[in-house]
Amino acid sequence: MTVTEISRLALYGYQIPLNPPLPVGRQRITSRHGLLLRAITDQGEAVVELAPLSGTDMDGEPIDGFSRESLQQLQDELTTLQPQLGSTAALERAAGQTALPSLAWGLGLLALKLEGQLTSRQPRLAPVPLIYRLPNETADELVQRLATLPRDCRFAKLKIAQNDVEAELRLIYALLAARPDVRLRLDANGGFSLTQAVDFCACLPKGSIDFIEDPCRESADCEALHSALGLGYALDAPLNAPDFELSPLPGLRALVLKPMLIGSPAKVQALIAAAQQLGVRCIISSALESSLGISDLAAFAAQETPDEAPGLDTLAAFEADLLVSSGKALCLELGQLPLLASWEAGC
Template sequence: MILTSLSLYLYRLPLDRFLPVGKQRIDHRTGLVLQAKATADDEVCDTEKFNIEVADSEVTEGEVKESNVEIAPLSGFDIDQQPLSGFSRESLDEVQQALTTLLPKLQGQHIDSLLEQAEASPYPSIAFGLSLLHAKLSGKLNALRPLTTAVPLIYQPIDAPKAELMAKIAKLDSSVHSVKVKVAQTSMEDELSLIYGILSQRPDLRLRLDANRGFSLEQALDFAACLPLDSIEYIEEPCQQPQENQTLYRAIPLPYAFDESLNDPDYQFVRHEGLTALVIKPMLLGSIEKLQRLIDEAHSHGVRCILSSSLESSLGINDLAHLAAILTPDEIPGLDTLAAFSQDLIVPSGKPQCLKPHQLKLVVSTQQD
């Protein structure tokens, strides 16, 4: 298939309530939508990449396919106008500038050029977006139905009463068996009260705690000593210094997961004592091929891999659900972040308004003569 046009749009979606980014909070989400049209030629595209099987469908020569992907680094500023730290290394401006330069070069090229540019890009969000666009244009994301079950996200909003949070817990469907709880955000006393409050209503639940490197080793030891360990699935990044996670585990057998550690550009998988899972945010890590390599390596050592959102819009969340069904079919992904969004983007999820590309700000567009 040949790329016949590419258009880049900028979006800004206000949030109905603040969303946590580590210990920080945001009140809006900004990002880019890359739209591509491709025309089928008589060549066979590379369908062996990423170990993703293509849906059993034929593409007729001359047929035009159109796909949209979200490219949205988790960067920018919080509600206090402080830079977001610990997530995407690139800024939205850097990504926008790089894509503005790149898109004209992709015009008229075979879609496999998207993979070449994904591997060459120094920006993980671009690498992921381009490889995802290739997968969508190739029909690879049609191979399986998306995973529609999600692990609910539980955190105490600073702009909503605690009673509202407890009501949300009470309304959890009986089919929900795990929830993700943000910790190391407020007082230890309040967070332990929340954990035991959740279990008092639903003692059958397993909790995935997320500390975002919020504890010193001493604080993590104090916190873990008070936890109902039999109900804890794992805790993400408990210690400010990741090398201290093993010390915590040896003292108190609380399994832990890596999240922020994966964002290090030099990260290489090593099996550590107590490490039970990798929480993978594709927008922060890079191409689908890179994700596949990491997942294969972790699985070979018995470590679980769970795809998670970087607070994408409905477009990005829908694609992650499809991707999770292919890359991690035995795990429920962490995609429960859309409730705070005031609007949907391209893919409807039930919001009153769903923005389409023509309603967004056009950044750059190419068109084959």
């Protein structure tokens, strides 16, 4: 990669209300907070989103099981690092050294964008719709929403292990009766014990299930679930551990990669390469980023996982777009956002 010198860096903050609240595991959030890092060079500029999935949920409880770092930690580390961030090569070095995954992703992504190595090409396959019940929505209304999805929709993702098991199973069968051509990706967010997972999955129409994501509280129990029922599973949350190493696992069908929670583009690319060696699929997924972050993830997915439909269908609840308009009435621009810091690069 060529090296481009950076003349100025600027950091902005954003907060966008969500309506309806979005599920984060078994919690829900009513707004999304994040930072934007802008780099200016003699050739142009680029902006990336830094948005760890942390903070508090709609009940004021800490968000559990996602990002370990806070926005303040990001801002503090950027203030410390900024004298070193005078080029795209320096951005890549810092991305490989920081212990904050969202900062590593943002710095590495910024280098790619400044060097023109992240195109605006969109995925060949449409993002997988995320199906969840809206406030005051009945199960029948949810089924009707799925029935109206485009006819070329091949997959849909459904959150499970959140409500009554029998009600969730009835919903799955109703969804598939409405759209028998759609295969479901079930996401349990580690909500089952092994016994509960076996009992639940034994009742599933397995031919219509693409995989079940993080089915068990203990990831080691996923192999036992597969051994008992032959159902394929995907891993998501375990990938976010700093010491995660991929190894051959019976029944492992896919990795669900949330780059904002994993780290630098180079780290994500290495995971994809390792998975491909094992015949494991890789699906790029969002950590509820804004339209800017989703646009960058879509471009990254188009380049790195072109044959997989990404999991990026999380923008409908955002009350405003951020820099990248998808047709919403309100599109926030940099001039509308609070400027938190501005630095001469390398100073």
